[in-house]
Amino acid sequence: MLTILFDGVAYGMLLFVLAVGLCVTLGLMNFINLAHGAFAMAGGYLTVVMMNRMGLSFYWCLPAAFLFSAVLGVVLERALYRRLYDKTHLDQVLFSIGLIFMAMATVDYAMGASPQIVNLPPSLNGRIEILGANVGVYRLFVIAICGLLTIGLQFVIAKTRFGSRLRASVDDGRVARGLGIDVTGIFALTFAVGSGLAGLGGALGAPILSMDPSFPLKYMIFFLIVISIGGTTTITGPFFASILLGVADVAGKYFVPAIGGFIIYTIMVAVLIFRPQGLFTRSAKR
Amino acid sequence: MIFKSILAGAVGLAAGLQFTAPALSQETVKVGLIATLTGPQAASGRQKVAGARLYMQLNGNMVAGKKIELIVKDDTGVADVTRRHAQELIVNDKVAAIAGFSLTPLALAVAPVITQSKTPAIIMTAGTSVITERSPYFVRVSFTLPQQSVPIAEWAAKNGAKTAVSLVSDYGPGIDAQNAFKMRFEEQGGKVLEQLKAPLANPEFSPFLQRAKDLKPDALFLFVPAPTAGALMKQVIDRGLTEANIKVIGTGDITDDDQLNGIGDSVLGLITSHFYSAAHGSALNQKFVAEFKKANPGMRPNFIGVGGWDGMHAFYEALKKTSGDTDGTKLVDAMKGATWESPRGMMTIDPETRDVIQDVYIRKVEKKDGELYNIEFDVVKQVKDPMHK
Amino acid sequence: MIPESPNKPAGWLLGRTRWRWYELAFWAAAASSFFIFPSKLMLISEIFILGLLAVSIDLTLGFAGLVTLGQGAFFGVGAYAAGLMAQYGAGTAPFADPLLGLLVAGFVAGALGFVTSFLVLRGSDLTRLMVTLGVALIVEEIVTQAKDITGGSDGLQGVMSSPVLGVWSFDLYGKTAFWYALIVTFVCFWFCRRLVNSSFGLSLLAIKGNPLRARAIGMPVNTRLVAIYTIAAAISGMSGGLLTQTTQFASPDMVAFHRSADALLILVFGGSGFLYGGLVGAVAFRVMQDFIGNITPQYWLFWVGLVLVLLVLFVRGGIIGMLIALRERLLRKGEGS
Numbered sequence A: 001m002l003t004i005l006f007d008g009v010a011y012g013m014l015l016f017v018l019a020v021g022l023c024v025t026l027g028l029m030n031f032i033n034l035a036h037g038a039f040a041m042a043g044g045y046l047t048v049v050m051m052n053r054m055g056l057s058f059y060w061c062l063p064a065a066f067l068f069s070a071v072l073g074v075v076l077e078r079a080l081y082r083r084l085y086d087k088t089h090l091d092q093v094l095f096s097i098g099l100i101f102m103a104m105a106t107v108d109y110a111m112g113a114s115p116q117i118v119n120l121p122p123s124l125n126g127r128i129e130i131l132g133a134n135v136g137v138y139r140l141f142v143i144a145i146c147g148l149l150t151i152g153l154q155f156v157i158a159k160t161r162f163g164s165r166l167r168a169s170v171d172d173g174r175v176a177r178g179l180g181i182d183v184t185g186i187f188a189l190t191f192a193v194g195s196g197l198a199g200l201g202g203a204l205g206a207p208i209l210s211m212d213p214s215f216p217l218k219y220m221i222f223f224l225i226v227i228s229i230g231g232t233t234t235i236t237g238p239f240f241a242s243i244l245l246g247v248a249d250v251a252g253k254y255f256v257p258a259i260g261g262f263i264i265y266t267i268m269v270a271v272l273i274f275r276p277q278g279l280f281t282r283s284a285k286r
Numbered sequence B: 001m002i003f004k005s006i007l008a009g010a011v012g013l014a015a016g017l018q019f020t021a022p023a024l025s026q027e028t029v030k031v032g033l034i035a036t037l038t039g040p041q042a043a044s045g046r047q048k049v050a051g052a053r054l055y056m057q058l059n060g061n062m063v064a065g066k067k068i069e070l071i072v073k074d075d076t077g078v079a080d081v082t083r084r085h086a087q088e089l090i091v092n093d094k095v096a097a098i099a100g101f102s103l104t105p106l107a108l109a110v111a112p113v114i115t116q117s118k119t120p121a122i123i124m125t126a127g128t129s130v131i132t133e134r135s136p137y138f139v140r141v142s143f144t145l146p147q148q149s150v151p152i153a154e155w156a157a158k159n160g161a162k163t164a165v166s167l168v169s170d171y172g173p174g175i176d177a178q179n180a181f182k183m184r185f186e187e188q189g190g191k192v193l194e195q196l197k198a199p200l201a202n203p204e205f206s207p208f209l210q211r212a213k214d215l216k217p218d219a220l221f222l223f224v225p226a227p228t229a230g231a232l233m234k235q236v237i238d239r240g241l242t243e244a245n246i247k248v249i250g251t252g253d254i255t256d257d258d259q260l261n262g263i264g265d266s267v268l269g270l271i272t273s274h275f276y277s278a279a280h281g282s283a284l285n286q287k288f289v290a291e292f293k294k295a296n297p298g299m300r301p302n303f304i305g306v307g308g309w310d311g312m313h314a315f316y317e318a319l320k321k322t323s324g325d326t327d328g329t330k331l332v333d334a335m336k337g338a339t340w341e342s343p344r345g346m347m348t349i350d351p352e353t354r355d356v357i358q359d360v361y362i363r364k365v366e367k368k369d370g371e372l373y374n375i376e377f378d379v380v381k382q383v384k385d386p387m388h389k
Numbered sequence C: 001m002i003p004e005s006p007n008k009p010a011g012w013l014l015g016r017t018r019w020r021w022y023e024l025a026f027w028a029a030a031a032s033s034f035f036i037f038p039s040k041l042m043l044i045s046e047i048f049i050l051g052l053l054a055v056s057i058d059l060t061l062g063f064a065g066l067v068t069l070g071q072g073a074f075f076g077v078g079a080y081a082a083g084l085m086a087q088y089g090a091g092t093a094p095f096a097d098p099l100l101g102l103l104v105a106g107f108v109a110g111a112l113g114f115v116t117s118f119l120v121l122r123g124s125d126l127t128r129l130m131v132t133l134g135v136a137l138i139v140e141e142i143v144t145q146a147k148d149i150t151g152g153s154d155g156l157q158g159v160m161s162s163p164v165l166g167v168w169s170f171d172l173y174g175k176t177a178f179w180y181a182l183i184v185t186f187v188c189f190w191f192c193r194r195l196v197n198s199s200f201g202l203s204l205l206a207i208k209g210n211p212l213r214a215r216a217i218g219m220p221v222n223t224r225l226v227a228i229y230t231i232a233a234a235i236s237g238m239s240g241g242l243l244t245q246t247t248q249f250a251s252p253d254m255v256a257f258h259r260s261a262d263a264l265l266i267l268v269f270g271g272s273g274f275l276y277g278g279l280v281g282a283v284a285f286r287v288m289q290d291f292i293g294n295i296t297p298q299y300w301l302f303w304v305g306l307v308l309v310l311l312v313l314f315v316r317g318g319i320i321g322m323l324i325a326l327r328e329r330l331l332r333k334g335e336g337s
Helices: A002-029 A038-052 A060-081 A087-112 A137-159 A162-171 A173-178 A185-207 A215-230 A236-255 A262-274 A279-286 B003-023 B042-059 B079-091 B104-117 B129-133 B147-157 B172-187 B207-216 B225-237 B256-264 B281-293 B305-322 B328-334 C009-015 C021-037 C038-063 C071-091 C100-119 C125-145 C173-196 C200-211 C211-216 C221-247 C259-272 C277-294 C300-314 C320-334
Strands: A125-132 A135-137 B028-035 B064-073 B097-098 B121-123 B139-142 B163-169 B190-197 B219-223 B249-250 B271-274 B339-342 B343-349 B356-368 B371-383
Touching: A002 A038, A002 A135, A002 A137, A002 A185, A002 A215, A002 A236, A002 B207, A038 A060, A038 A087, A038 A185, A038 A215, A060 A185, A087 A215, A087 C125, A087 C259, A125 A137, A125 B281, A135 A137, A137 A185, A162 A173, A162 A185, A173 A185, A185 B104, A215 A236, A215 A262, A215 C125, A236 A262, A236 B207, A236 B225, A262 C125, A279 B097, A279 B249, B028 B079, B028 B305, B042 B249, B042 B281, B042 B305, B042 C100, B064 B305, B079 B097, B079 B104, B079 C038, B079 C221, B097 B305, B104 B121, B104 B129, B104 B139, B104 B172, B129 B139, B147 B172, B147 B219, B147 B249, B147 B271, B147 B356, B147 B371, B163 B172, B163 B207, B172 B190, B172 B219, B190 B207, B190 C038, B207 B225, B219 B225, B225 B256, B256 B371, B271 B339, B281 B305, B305 B339, B305 C021, C009 C173, C021 C038, C021 C173, C038 C071, C038 C173, C038 C221, C038 C259, C038 C277, C071 C100, C071 C125, C071 C221, C071 C259, C100 C125, C100 C221, C125 C259, C173 C200, C173 C221, C200 C211, C200 C221, C211 C221, C259 C277, C259 C300, C259 C320, C277 C300, C277 C320
Parallel strands: B028 B064, B028 B097, B097 B121, B121 B139, B163 B190, B163 B219, B219 B249, B249 B271
Antiparallel strands: A125 A135, B271 B356, B339 B343, B343 B356, B356 B371
C-alpha cells in the first residue's frame, strides 16, 4: 500500500520536473509551447549518448542534460519563439507541433527508432525498506532530486530579486518594462531554465520511461493535464497537480487495472468542468 | 542506292531486334512489401525489410524464369494507409502477392481487399490467431501468440509453478497470449491468479508489476510488443520481482534479439519461449546472422527479420511450384503444406489453416562472446496454433 | 474574406454567394481527376475525406474563431457509427445502405458535439484546446476499452459496405468510392458554403471578430457557437463515416491525436477562413507527402514540420492566402500602369 503511494509520488515528481518549465513559459509568456517534450527528449537522449556510447557516469548526465536543453532552449527562443509571442494561440500551437515533428524525425535519423534503454549505476539499483514499504532506490533518488528542485524553485521565485522581477513581468509585462525591468532578458532566462528542467526531467526519466522518438507526443498529453489541473500561476499548483496525477494514475491501475487508463483523463475533464475559471485566469485576461 | 541498302539494313536490324526483344526482357513478378518504417513500430519494419532484401540478395532475383521485384511501402503503422497501399499495389502495380504487416490491425485491414482481388498476403509479423481465418488468401510465416505461450505454460507447470499471474499489453495478440497461457497452465493443474492488461501506449508498468508482486504467484508471465519490451524488463528487474522468488517467464518478444543487449545483464537467466533466437545453432542460421549483420551494420536479426526472410522464401518456392504462374489462388495452394528449413529451424505451412507450424524453443538469457543471447535448451516440436479449431 | 471596400453591403453579400468561375473549375478538376489519375482513385477519395474533415474544422476555427484540437473525436465516432451500421445492418436492406450509415454517423457525432459544446463555450483558447483534446483522448480510450462493441485495439472488422442506394457496389479499383466520396464531399461543402454566407454565418464572423460587441448588439453568442460546433461535429462525423465505408473497417487510430493534428495542419496549410482552404490543403498535403515520402520515406515528418514552422513564421493564410495576396499585387500593378 505504502509502496503504491511511494511509486505514485515518484511518478508525479517526475511529471512535475518534466512539466514545470512549460507551466512557467505558459504563465510567463502566455505561449503554448507544445514542443516542450522535445526539450525533455533532448535531455533524455543526451543521457543515452553519454552513458551508452561514451560510458560516462549517470551523475554527470544530469547536469549535462540540464545545460544542453537550456542552451538549446535559449537558442530556439532567441531565433524562433521570440517571433511568435504576439501571434495567435493557433499559430503557436501549429508552430510547436511543427517543431515536435522535426525533433522526432531528427532523433529518428540520428539515433534510430528503437527505444533506448539506460542502465543505472549499481548504487541506484535495488530496493530498500522504508517504514515497512519496499521502495526502489532510484525512485527515492528521483523524489529527492525533484523535491530539492521544487524547494529551490519556490525559494527563487518567492524570495529573490530575480523572482520578484519575474513575478512582476508575469503580472504585467508593460508596467514591469516601464519600471526598468529587463523583461526580454528575464523571458529568455526563464525559457532556458524551463527547457533545462525539461531536459533534466528527460534524463531522470530515461531509466524509467524508455526513450524513443515519439516521446514528445506521448508525454505532451501528460504535460497538458498537469497544467490544466495545476494552473500556471504558481509553482505549487502544478506540483500538487503532478503528485495527484501520479498517485491517482498508479493507484488507479493498481486497484482497478481494467479502467486505470481512464482515471487521469476523467480527473482532467472533471477539473475543467468544475473549476475552469481557477485554472486559466491569466490567459483569459488577454 | 547506298541509302536504300542502309535503310534495308536498318529495317532488318529493327525486325531482328523485335524478334529478340521478348527473349531479352524477362517478365517481372512484383511483390509488395508493406512495412512500418516510421512511428513507434519503425524498428520492426526495418528488420522485416532487411530480412526480405537479404533473402533476395543471397538467392538471386530470378525464379522460374521470372525476375522478382520487391516494392517497399511505408504504412506508418496506420491501418487505413496499409489498406490503401495494398489496394494500390494490387490494382496499379499488379503485384503477385503482398507481404509484411507489423501489427494485427494492419493485417486485418487488408482482408477484404485480398479476398476480393484473390491476392496472397504473406504475414511476416502480426501474431493474432484469428487473422488467417479472415481471408483464404492469408498465409502466415511468422508465429501466433498462443503457439508461443503454450510451451512456456507447460514448462512452468512442469517446473514447479503452481500459481501464476499474467501481464500483457491490451490488444489482440496480448489477449491471445494471456488466454492460451491460462488455458494450458490450468490444464496442467496450475492456477492463474489474475490476468493483468496494461494499455498498449503506456510505458509505466509499475502499478501492474506491484500488483503482480503483491499477489505472490510462483510465476509471472509477460507479453508486450517488442519495442516496449526493454522498458518493461527494466521495470521488472527494478521492482525486484526476481528477488521475491517469482519466476519471470514470457514469450520471446520480451527478450527480443534486437534489444537484448540494451536491456543489460539484469535479464540474465530469464526464461522465455519463442521460435527464433539469433543464437540458434544451425549452419543456415549462422550464415543468416553473419550476412544480416554484414548487410545491416549495427543490427542483429530478430524474429521479425527472420519473418521477412521466410516470407520471401515462401513466395519463391510457391512461384517455382506454379512454374511462374502468378494466379493468386494457385500461389496460395502452392504454399499450403510447404515445408522448408528456415534459420529458425524446420517449419511448415499448415494446409488447412495456412498458419505456420514450427518448433518452439525454451530459452534462457546467457552471455556469449560478451553479448546477451537467448540460448535454447529445450524444444517443443512442431507446435500448431492451439486456437484454431 | 476581407470585403474589398464594397460600395453597397447588398452587393458584397450577393458577391459572396455567387459561384465564381474558379470554384466551378475546382470542382470540375476534382471530378476530372477520375480520368486523369485512374490509378490513384483511393488516394484521391482519401483526399476528399480529409478535406471534408478540414472544412468542418474551418467552420469552427475560420468562421467562429474557436480553436480546437479534438475534431478527430467526432471523425472517429462517425467512423465507428457508420462501421457498426454496416456491420449490424448487413443484409437488411434499408439499414445497410451507406447513405443511411452516413446520416447516422453525422447524427451521432453531432450529438457528441452538442453535448461537449458546452465545455467549449467557456474559458480561453487554451482551455478550449485542452478540453477538446481531453474529449478526444477520452473517446479514444473508450474506443480501445469497449472491446465488445468496437473491437478494441484491433479495430472494427467485418464491415461490409452494401451498394450505394442498392445499385453501386464498392469495387476494388475504388471507382464507386471515388464518386461516392466526391459527391458526399460536394454536398456537405455546398451546405457549408450556404451556411457561412447566410445571416447565421455572418453573425459567426461578428462573434469571431469581437464576442463582447456581438453580445452587446443582442446576438445570442452562446447559442450560435453551440450550433456551429454541433454542425461541424456532424460534418466531421460524416467524413469519418465516409472513410469507414470506403475502406471497410474502423480502427482506433481514426480517433487518435494525429487525425486531429493532421486535419488542423491541412486546414492551416490551405488557409483557414476560406472554406476551400481545407480542400486545397488536403490536396497539397497529400501531394507533398507522396513526393517527399518517395525521396525519404522515413523522415518525411521532418519536412512537414519544417513547412509548418515556415508557414507560421512567414506566410499568412496558407496557400489560398498566398494566392489572394498574389492576385492583389497583380491587380495593383495593373492599376498602377
